[in-house]
Amino acid sequence: MVGAILTQNTNWKNVEKAIFNLKQADALHAEAILDMDNARLRELIRPSGFFNQKADRLKLFCTFYLRHGKENGLKKLPNPRAELLAQKGIGPETADSILLYALQMPVFVVDAYTRRIFSRLGLISADIDYTATQTLFMNHLPADVLLFNTYHALIVEHAKRHCRVKPDCATCPLLCCCDSAISNS
DNA sequence: ATCCAGTTGG
DNA sequence: CCAACCGGAT
Numbered sequence: 001m002v003g004a005i006l007t008q009n010t011n012w013k014n015v016e017k018a019i020f021n022l023k024q025a026d027a028l029h030a031e032a033i034l035d036m037d038n039a040r041l042r043e044l045i046r047p048s049g050f051f052n053q054k055a056d057r058l059k060l061f062c063t064f065y066l067r068h069g070k071e072n073g074l075k076k077l078p079n080p081r082a083e084l085l086a087q088k089g090i091g092p093e094t095a096d097s098i099l100l101y102a103l104q105m106p107v108f109v110v111d112a113y114t115r116r117i118f119s120r121l122g123l124i125s126a127d128i129d130y131t132a133t134q135t136l137f138m139n140h141l142p143a144d145v146l147l148f149n150t151y152h153a154l155i156v157e158h159a160k161r162h163c164r165v166k167p168d169c170a171t172c173p174l175l176c177c178c179d180s181a182i183s184n185s
Numbered sequence: 186a187t188c189c190a191g192t193t194g195g
Numbered sequence: 196c197c198a199a200c201c202g203g204a205t
Binding site: 004007008009010011012013014015049050053057088089090091092093094097109111112113114152153155156159160164165166 | 198199200201202203204
């Protein structure tokens with residue numbers, strides 16, 4: 001859950017450093033994060049960028065998390081997703097990441113990579129929003145936690161290896177079925 | 186449409 | 196050196 005918040009618009013490598021810092025400080029849990037003064041927390045999570053905002057968001061989330069009785073409490077809520085979205089600093093992707101990766105609920109996580117890859121392939125339009133993209137995937141896949149988990153991870157990996165902003169199409173495994181493939185380069 | 190911000194890989 | 200980074204709030 002900490003990772004889901006810290007990785008907002010940030011490279012995961014940087015998030016790992018921040019999480020490592022929290023572990024070293026024996027502070028990778030809600031109580032410790034809340035007990036820490038903000039200056040200290042900012043320093044620990046600094047590598048993940050946007051550290052002022054994220055320190056505040058982490059604390060707000062920890063309060064929310066404890067108020068509902070940690071993981072089990074969150075999972076038992078009538079509508080966990082709506083509760084998460086009501087928190088400042090938790091948007092659709094962060095909420096869904098928490099639902100899927102932390103609470104093991106079958107929710108498909110959409111990110112900028114998902115839309116970039118699939119719009120380039122020609123399977124969705126470029127301006128489709130988060131919810132519509134998510135609905136499309138969930139209407140065409142069985143609701144399976146492990147499948148959604150792996151599928152999203154593979155999308156991230158593919159975007160980093162080939163389907164970057166400046167794409168590397170030459171060695172792309174999806175070259176054959178992509179509308180936007182750049183012939184050479 | 187802008188701001189938030191340090192880190193990494195090319 | 197600089198593009199890019201598993202977004203969200205205003």
